[in-house]
Amino acid sequence: MQTYEKPVIHQLHSGLMNKFAGAKSSQQRIKSSIAGVSIEALVEQYGSPLFVYSERTLRRQYRTMRNAFATRYPDVTFGWSYKTNYLKAICAIFHQEGAMAELVSKMEYDKAKALGVPGNQIILNGPHKPIETLEAAVLDGVTINVDHLDEIEDLESIAIRLDRTVNVGIRLNLDSGIQPCWSRFGFNLESGQAMDAVLRIARSGKLRVNGLHSHIGTYILDPNAYACQVKKMVAFGYEIEDAQGWRMDYIDIGGGFPSRSRLKGVYHSADVIIPTIDEYAEAITDALWQSVKPGHTPKLIIESGRAMVDEAGTLITSVCGTKRLPDGTRAYVMDAGVNLLFTGFWYRFDVALGQAVPGTPEPSVLYGPLCMNIDVIDEHISLPPLSRGDRLVISTVGAYNNTQWMQFIEYRPNVVLISESGDVELIRAAEDITDLERREHLPSRLSLQPIADPNDLLTDTLRPDGVLTYSGAN
Numbered sequence: 250m251q252t253y254e255k256p257v258i259h260q261l262h263s264g265l266m267n268k269f270a271g272a273k274s275s276q277q278r279i280k281s282s283i284a285g286v287s288i289e290a291l292v293e294q295y296g297s298p299l300f301v302y303s304e305r306t307l308r309r310q311y312r313t314m315r316n317a318f319a320t321r322y323p324d325v326t327f328g329w330s331y332k333t334n335y336l337k338a339i340c341a342i343f344h345q346e347g348a349m350a351e352l353v354s355k356m357e358y359d360k361a362k363a364l365g366v367p368g369n370q371i372i373l374n375g376p377h378k379p380i381e382t383l384e385a386a387v388l389d390g391v392t393i394n395v396d397h398l399d400e401i402e403d404l405e406s407i408a409i410r411l412d413r414t415v416n417v418g419i420r421l422n423l424d425s426g427i428q429p430c431w432s433r434f435g436f437n438l439e440s441g442q443a444m445d446a447v448l449r450i451a452r453s454g455k456l457r458v459n460g461l462h463s464h465i466g467t468y469i470l471d472p473n474a475y476a477c478q479v480k481k482m483v484a485f486g487y488e489i490e491d492a493q494g495w496r497m498d499y500i501d502i503g504g505g506f507p508s509r510s511r512l513k514g515v516y517h518s519a520d521v522i523i524p525t526i527d528e529y530a531e532a533i534t535d536a537l538w539q540s541v542k543p544g545h546t547p548k549l550i551i552e553s554g555r556a557m558v559d560e561a562g563t564l565i566t567s568v569c570g571t572k573r574l575p576d577g578t579r580a581y582v583m584d585a586g587v588n589l590l591f592t593g594f595w596y597r598f599d600v601a602l603g604q605a606v607p608g609t610p611e612p613s614v615l616y617g618p619l620c621m622n623i624d625v626i627d628e629h630i631s632l633p634p635l636s637r638g639d640r641l642v643i644s645t646v647g648a649y650n651n652t653q654w655m656q657f658i659e660y661r662p663n664v665v666l667i668s669e670s671g672d673v674e675l676i677r678a679a680e681d682i683t684d685l686e687r688r689e690h691l692p693s694r695l696s697l698q699p700i701a702d703p704n705d706l707l708t709d710t711l712r713p714d715g716v717l718t719y720s721g722a723n
């Protein structure tokens with residue numbers, strides 16, 4: 250008779266010897282410098298964690314993207330998406346390269362104005378445009394893309410007050426064949442809502458439509474989605490022209506080009522799944538040429554964020570502590586976590602060693618410094634045994650982290666830029682307690698009494714009922 254034996258599941262650790270495969274001589278990547286400057290020199294001067302941007306990469310990426318489009322279509326302008334990274338130095342570099350400012354809020358509008366960007370170099374998008382900002386934008390000659398009907402009413406009242414005709418762009422949402430199909434921004438094309446908005450605008454007598462905008466999503470891996478989008482937009486532009494006699498001066502397509510970072514759950518390398526920028530440019534400009542009327546080349550505005558900046562940003566982080574979890578997994582506490590790497594919730598970062606580390610790699614977990622269970626940078630990474638002070642170099646982190654980073658539990662660290670000649674410049678200084686408390690006000694009645702003698706705190710007494718009381722300040 251056979252006896253039943255309970256099955257046992259053994260966890261296989263990649264990188265270690267097991268019955269299915271030998272220990273792989275897992276090539277641990279080492280990145281001991283960024284843009285020619287050594288990690289150790291950077292940390293010595295600016296501390297850890299540290300965000301590092303390469304100006305050469307920023308400019309190269311911009312020019313690659315611009316050239317891909319400018320060689321295929323005569324009138325192309327880029328709009329740098331501020332929300333992706335609105336550090337002044339980063340914005341200034343893209344403006345120097347010729348990009349307009351693509352803004353989605355009053356705060357971003359204030360930032361661009363403070364940086365000295367002229368109104369004719371600004372595109373104002375976004376679902377929340379306070380009326381004062383709208384009025385300032387109208388006076389400033391900003392390109393404004395309207396998101397909803399109430400905004401049309403606001404613009405109409407501004408146009409009446411200023412007694413002038415105001416040009417507006419309409420933001421469209423449309424089905425370009427991809428999922429998810431964004432519908433919350435602008436007016437829906439297919440349902441006729443967008444044409445209703447045009448009619449509403451025409452009725453005002455004070456506004457006219459001179460451009461169309463649409464942003465179909467982010468991290469769009471199919472260039473044909475843009476082709477579909479552009480054809481629908483141009484066709485709608487001609488419908489408006491036929492109905493109202495207004496010329497489409499521009500077709501503004503929102504961002505969404507992927508960067509070369511990997512989304513979680515995607516196991517192919519970027520080279521395999523991410524089309525080149527030329528493929529996007531080809532699809533988009535082809536669609537334009539197929540749909541515009543002869544002799545009419547509306548300005549093509551490309552709004553981009555992620556694809557322009559992501560690769561230029563790197564984060565250096567250091568091991569603060571090492572531990573072993575109950576299941577045997579090696580774990581490290583790093584000085585940077587999701588507080589600085591917001592994109593860590595959906596990106597699988599590229600993590601390299603900042604120096605050679607001897608020893609067999611084993612599966613490890615990287616935790617950040619927060620006292621929060623969700624603060625994990627990487628749950629499954631094969632690393633040699635690290636010690637306190639060892640550096641890890643995380644990329645690509647240039648997009649959406651320096652805007653969405655949190656001032657939560659920890660201060661935000663230094664950000665430096667490495668110039669094309671290799672100089673390192675501080676572009677945002679690490680925060681301290683003054684940044685945290687500058688806007689706070691403590692009502693005087695809540696002020697803590699200064700403690701005359703700190704030893705008072707220690708003169709506690711045990712009451713007969715066993716309760717400990719303190720006779721010091723409390």
Ligand SMILES: *Cc1c(COP(=O)(O)O)cnc(C)c1O
Pocket residue numbers: 330332333351353374375464466467468503504505506552553554555556
């Ligand atoms: C965020 C945003 C962009 C940039 O998007 P990416 O996916 O980072 O390229 C462009 N246009 C608008 C209106 C946006 O809100």
